[in-house]
Amino acid sequence: MHFFEPIKQSRASEEVLAQLKGAILQGAYKEGDKLPSERELTNLFNVSRGVVREAIRGLQVSGYVKIKQGPLGGAFVKENSAGLLEMGVSDLYSSKKLSINEVGRVRQYIEPEIARLAALNVTDGYRKKLEIALEQEKQGFESNEDLMNKLTAVHFILAEMSGNIILKNILISLISLTHQIINELLTESLLTIHRIGEHDDVFMSVITGDPEAARKSMAFHSACFCDAFVQLEKATVEKATAANSVQASSFPSSPCPFNGPGKK
Numbered sequence: 001m002h003f004f005e006p007i008k009q010s011r012a013s014e015e016v017l018a019q020l021k022g023a024i025l026q027g028a029y030k031e032g033d034k035l036p037s038e039r040e041l042t043n044l045f046n047v048s049r050g051v052v053r054e055a056i057r058g059l060q061v062s063g064y065v066k067i068k069q070g071p072l073g074g075a076f077v078k079e080n081s082a083g084l085l086e087m088g089v090s091d092l093y094s095s096k097k098l099s100i101n102e103v104g105r106v107r108q109y110i111e112p113e114i115a116r117l118a119a120l121n122v123t124d125g126y127r128k129k130l131e132i133a134l135e136q137e138k139q140g141f142e143s144n145e146d147l148m149n150k151l152t153a154v155h156f157i158l159a160e161m162s163g164n165i166i167l168k169n170i171l172i173s174l175i176s177l178t179h180q181i182i183n184e185l186l187t188e189s190l191l192t193i194h195r196i197g198e199h200d201d202v203f204m205s206v207i208t209g210d211p212e213a214a215r216k217s218m219a220f221h222s223a224c225f226c227d228a229f230v231q232l233e234k235a236t237v238e239k240a241t242a243a244n245s246v247q248a249s250s251f252p253s254s255p256c257p258f259n260g261p262g263k264k
Helices: 012-025 040-046 051-059 080-094 099-121 124-137 142-160 165-185 200-207 211-245
Strands: 065-067 074-077
Touching: 012 040, 012 051, 012 074, 040 051, 040 099, 051 065, 051 074, 080 165, 099 142, 099 165, 099 211, 124 142, 142 165, 142 200, 165 211, 200 211
Parallel strands: none
Antiparallel strands: 065 074
């Protein structure tokens, strides 16, 4: 059973895109489902393959689908709540309507609450997930991108544990933009702004079910990281204006101690 209608050739790709998007939003295709093939969509809409490809590309750019290559490949529906937020936040940053400072400060506002909620919702299953994520943080890494993925795993688990889908998806979109910014601006090791072990106190507070300690630990960690993150923007501006007078080695490291506040 299909939900599509033949369309006129004028603005064909936009109409195909609109119908495909509507089918996804109405639940005809759910997260992980594969859309019909190009050949099938060409016949269903009575348009050329080029029109279908342009529409699919529009869905991909909008965050509705991801494209997989190979014999079993195609266009697969993504979880659109986070995907759309990611695109919107990224567009705001690219159009210079959102600053690095604003990204960092919003994370400071919401992450302590996410950690507090996570501590209230901790289960044996979530404890295991957090333990694995923390262990992987302390293993070797091949690149800044590899390390970023390991360091953000804990944040994603905590967001899931919070039980609040709005907080979860806002954080996912902000972390995605954080990765984008770091990839664009950071010329040194990621360890200059986020050291291994900074999640230890948060981890212990959450798995022991102490919401207030979890909030405080995450507030400290988030403040340290966000301060260093904002300094990344300042250092980039200084390098651009002072040419080669500012060396990469002058970039400040994270002020966070390895084990949180009060630890040596």
